[in-house]
Amino acid sequence: MDIVSTFFNIDVLVRSMPLLLEGLWRTIALGFLSIVLGLIGGLVLALGRMYAPKPIRLLVIAYVDVFRALPVLVWLVIVYYALPFVGISLSPFASAATALTMISSAYTAEIYRAGIDAIPRGQFEAGQAIGLSTFDLMRDVVLPQAIRIVIPPLTNNSINVMKDTALASVVAMPDLLKQATQAQALAANPTPLIGAAILYLILLLPLVRLVAVFERRLGRSGRR
Amino acid sequence: MSQTAKSQPIIQMRGVTKRFGNFAALRQIDLDIEAGEVVVLLGPSGSGKSTLIRCINLLETYDEGDVVVDGIRVEEGRALRQVREEVGMVFQAFNLFPNLTVLDNIALGPVRVRKLSWAAAREKARRLLARVGIAEQADKYPIQLSGGQQQRVGIARALAMEPRVLLFDEPTSALxxxxxxxxxxxxxxxAGSGTTMLLVTHEMGFARKVADRxxxxxxxEIKEIASPDTFFTRPESERAQAFLDAVLNH
Structure with missing residues (x-):
């Protein structure tokens, strides 16, 4: 057997493609949902950390620290295998989405906070001086400026979340990786795994490039 | 209060003290400002002028005493927004919002705080831009304007709220x-339009022309309060004389 027919067997690839695409679709759905929920959760956490009363602030800090320290896989396994013991049974998809969202929120919270911290004090003071509420100040002045700063790191985080979806195969979710291992077993040939790797690259390489573009553009615009 | 008669001062400061750690930035400040008055604060840098006017809209908190604006004590809480609606501020560094056009920089306050429609607020903003002489810059972004133009936008933004008091914190120092x-x-x-104005500036000729006090x-500490003519020709305190000698004879 030569390398090509072992790892790049077109015949096997074509036959396993429907299975792989089905997995790819689930991977995208899981990644997209976790990314969006993580972006929203992170913003709530960041604002809570900066503006909530002290007890809540301490809780948020604890949450952010714990979920940045905890390995994704460990938390995913706990959500799927341990929570049923206290009566919370989630489907593989729901477990994975929950675990990924909770961890992504912790990371995005830190990114937002750094972005808001980077806005000069004078912007807050000018908004306060004309009588804006904290909500209006955030919505109209601070967040629109902070968003530009945080887009590159948020995109980076999104790439990480998308990659971490592969861990969902551990809790029996038929994502791209899981489908690929299945197809590999059926065909007794590793080509489907190579196919899955290529699909991951097609999905994520453009995003990696995009971060570089964002960073260059932000550097060039030279904020005052 | 000792003077219950006639018009109440629009700004009253009583025993206002502000500390940064061990350093007292303001010590026992007593100051009354009448409605419509133009008051210029002078003094060497670090003397507390900016800190004093920043206490009036609570951009700076104070540790002791009372600041009262139009009968409302200036403190954290519900009444603070009311104070800030009545007190406009122009900053040394302009502090325009870079994400908004010149027009929307001015319209934002009236829309969010006074609940005007965007159309009405922008209309008003255009009138104010004409008043400060840069009507043609309405649709640009602040970064596209010169420093002088930016500061005029800053003034228009403060005026848009129709404040009873305007605070100027070294408005020309960055120009x-x-x-x-x-x-x-x-x-x-x-000045003289009925709006009460407090200015911190280093422009002596301007201060003399525009100030009532x-x-x-x-x-x-406040060392001396005088009419501009008295202050610039025969100040009472030695400190003021030394200050004038330093800034006028160079």
């Missing part, structure tokens, strides 16, 4: 010399 005049002209045009500060 290139050739742009100072255009901004001072705008401010001069506002000069407040001279040093080391966090």
């Amino acid at each position: 290139d010399p050739e742009m100072v005049g255009e901004v001072l002209d705008v401010i001069k045009g506002l 000069i407040v001279f500060m040093e080391a966090g």
Whole structure:
């Protein structure tokens, strides 16, 4: 057997493609949902950390620290295998989405906070001086400026979340990786795994490039 | 309060003290400002002038005493927004919102705080831009404007709230010399319009022309309050004399 027919067997690839695409679709759905929920959760956490009363602030800090320290896989396994013991049974998809969202929120919270911290004090003071509420100040002045700063790191985080979806195969979710291992077993040939790797690259390489573009553009615009 | 008669001062400060750690930025400040008055604060840098006017809209908190604006004590809480609606501020560094056009920089306050429609607020903003002489810059972003133009937008933004009190925190200190005049002209045009004005500035000639009263500060204390003519020709305190000698004879 030569390398090509072992790892790049077109015949096997074509036959396993429907299975792989089905997995790819689930991977995208899981990644997209976790990314969006993580972006929203992170913003709530960041604002809570900066503006909530002290007890809540301490809780948020604890949450952010714990979920940045905890390995994704460990938390995913706990959500799927341990929570049923206290009566919370989630489907593989729901477990994975929950675990990924909770961890992504912790990371995005830190990114937002750094972005808001980077806005000069004078912007807050000018908004306060004309009588804006904290909500209006955030919505109209601070967040629109902070968003530009945080887009590159948020995109980076999104790439990480998308990659971490592969861990969902551990809790029996038929994502791209899981489908690929299945197809590999059926065909007794590793080509489907190579196919899955290529699909991951097609999905994520453009995003990696995009971060570089964002960073260059932000550097060039030279904020005052 | 000792003077219950006639008009109440629009700003009253009583025993206001502000500390940064062990350093007292303001010590026992007592100051009354009548409605419509133009008061210029002078003094060496670090004497507490900026800190004093920043206490009036609570951009700076104070540790002791009372600041009362139009009968409302200035403190954290519900009434603070009411105070800030009545007190406009122009900053040394302009602090325009870079994400908004010039027009929307001015319209934002009226829309969010006074609940005007965007259309009405922008209409108002255009009138104010014409008043400060840069009507044609309405649709640009702040970064596209010169420093003098930016500061005029800053003034228009403060005026848009129709404040009863306007605070100017060294409004020309960050400007290139050739742009100072255009901004001072705008401010001069506002004096005598009925709006109470407190200015911190280092422009002595301007201070003398525009002020009803000069407040001279040093080391966090008010050393002298006088009419501009008295202050600039025969100040009472030695400290004021030394200050004038230093700034006028160079």
